[in-house]
Amino acid sequence: MNTTLFTQKSINKPTLKRTLLMSMIAMSMGGMGVSAQAQTAQNSQQEIEQLRQEVQALRALVEQQQKQTATLNTAVQTQQAAAASAKPVMKLASGAEFNLYGNVRADASYQAEGGSSARMYNQINTVPLEGVGERSDEFKSTLSATRLGMDFKAPVGAGDKALSGKIEVDFLGGDKFDNLRIRHAYMSYANWLIGQTWSNFAVPDYLPETVDALAYAGGSIKRTPQVRYTSTFSPATNLVLAVEDPKDATITGIKQRLPALTARLNHKFADNLSVSARAMGNEKRVKEDEEMAWGVGLGAKYEVVPGTTLKADYYHVKGDSSFVTYANKGVVADITDNLYQSEFDSISVGITQQFNDKLRGTLGYGYMSFDQDAGYIDALSADDKTKTNKDLWQAWANVFYSPTKPLSFGLEYVYGERKALEAATNGSDTGVDNRINAVAIYNF
Structure with missing residues (x-):
């Protein structure tokens, strides 16, 4: 008999029971280990997912x-910029507000x-004709264009309407x-304006x-005492009607019985195009x-x-x-008081280029041409004929530099000529304007 073989008889029952019990315990413990590992892995995955969600949140x-x-910083910067550019406002107990402004301006030429x-x-x-007392190679300077102004606003009656106005001097x-x-110097209420502007x-x-504080040939910077009414048809269109005192002081012996009537229609075709059509009538x-x-x-x-x-x-x-600067006398009278x-x-015309937020420049041209009415010319004295013009023209180029908001510096070259109705005794009928202008402005 092979001694490596065991027979049922060689194993007693208690030993067999213990062996089976041990096997069942081992198998149970193995199964529990696999289950525990699976549960642990599932818990780890849930923790990772929860951590990912927390990181995203x-x-x-x-x-x-x-x-x-960023929004707060932008708002603070906007408020600081507004505060820096805002003019000081004085308020009275009555509710009236006064806003002071102006500049110190130094011109040189x-x-x-x-x-x-x-x-x-x-x-x-009025520049002298060549060879008739013209001046050359001359330096000039002034601070006369220095300006001081005050805007004001005050509540009037019930509601939110206010009386506003301006006083400005130089x-x-x-x-x-x-x-x-x-x-x-004017005040305005609703659609009405009374005063000078x-x-x-x-x-x-x-x-x-x-750069020159006055307009060049072809333009005008007229201010008049007036009563004005504005009618707004739409956000893009309005009509302005006014009666004005033009104070025509160029004509000797002139009397004014009635004010001038003026009308202006303004229209904005687009954000980049606006036009104005105007008309005037005035008894002389x-x-x-x-x-x-x-x-x-x-x-x-x-x-x-x-x-x-x-x-x-x-x-x-x-x-x-x-109304239009540098014009000849509007009317003249002959020896029999006939008017001409x-x-x-x-x-x-001109073009302005803004190179950046600190530098800009302009090229401009102005021209005036006067009709040659025989009766008008005959009514003039011999001296007046050399002072009265056939035509005027000027061309200019300038640059303005503003290193900071309150400061501005300008440099300009201008050349122009006037042609008189008659030549002077030396035969010259042309006067020349040839200048370099500079300006420094501090606004407050």
């Missing part, structure tokens, strides 16, 4: 906080050829431009920019004779591309020398 919270911080040393600014219509009054004068007919909105009286002066104007402003702007302004006027009227066309 934290990331979203951080991004939200960053956006809120080197005049290669031109007119009177007593006048700092443009005088193209020192360009008098023949030598060194006396205090009123530029603007830009003429409704000769507006400066469409004039190319100049010398002694007991009278003539009706009239005029039309058309201005346009067009932003070709962002930073590049074209401006143009045109006038046709008969019998008036008060001057008539002219004028235009100014």
Whole structure:
């Protein structure tokens, strides 16, 4: 018999029971181990997923906080910029508000050829004819264009309507431009304005920019006492009607019985194109004779591309020398008191380029042409004929540099000529304006 074999008889029953019990325990413990490992893996996966969700939530919270911080910084910067640019406001117990502003302005000019040393600014219509007392190689400077102004607003009656207005002065009054004068002094309520401000007919909105404090040939910067009413048809269109006192002081013995009537229609075709059509009528009286002066104007402003702007302004006027600067006398009387009227066309055009937020430049041209009415010419004295013009023109180029918001510096070259009705005794009928202008301005 093989001794390696066991027979049923060789194993007793207690031993067999123990062996089977041990096997069952081992198998049970093995199964429990596998189950525990599976449960542990599942728990680990859940913890990883929960951790991932928490990380995503934290990331979203951080991004939200960053956006809120950026928004807050932008708001603070905007408020700081607004505070820096805002003018000081004084408030009274009555609710009235006063806003002070102005500038200190220093002008300088080197005049290669031109007119009177007593006048700092443009005088193209009166520059001496060549060889007849013209001045050359002359330096001039002044602070007369320094300006001080105050805007005001006060509640009136019930509701939210307010009376507003402006008072503004500079020192360009008098023949030598060194006396205090009123530029603007008016009050406005709802659609009405009463006081002195830009003429409704000769507006400066469409004039190319100049360093010279006065307009060049072809333009006007007229301010008049007036009563004005504005009617708004739509956000893009309005009509402005006014009665104005043009104070035509160029005509000896003139009397004014009625104010001038002016009308201006403004329309904005698009964000980059606006136009203005204007009309004027004004009675002129010398002694007991009278003539009706009239005029039309058309201005346009067009932003070709962002930073590049074209401006143009045109006038046709008969019998008036008060609204458009540098015009001949509007009417003259002969020895029998017959009245004769001057008539002219004028235009100014220019392009301004904004190179960056600190630097801009302008090229401009202005021209005036006067009709040659025989009766008008015959009524002039011999001296007046050399002082009265056939035409005027000026061209200019300038740059402005603003290193910071309150400061601005400008440099400009201008050349122009006037052609007189008759030549002087030396045969010259042309006067020349040839200058370099500079300006420094501090706004407050």
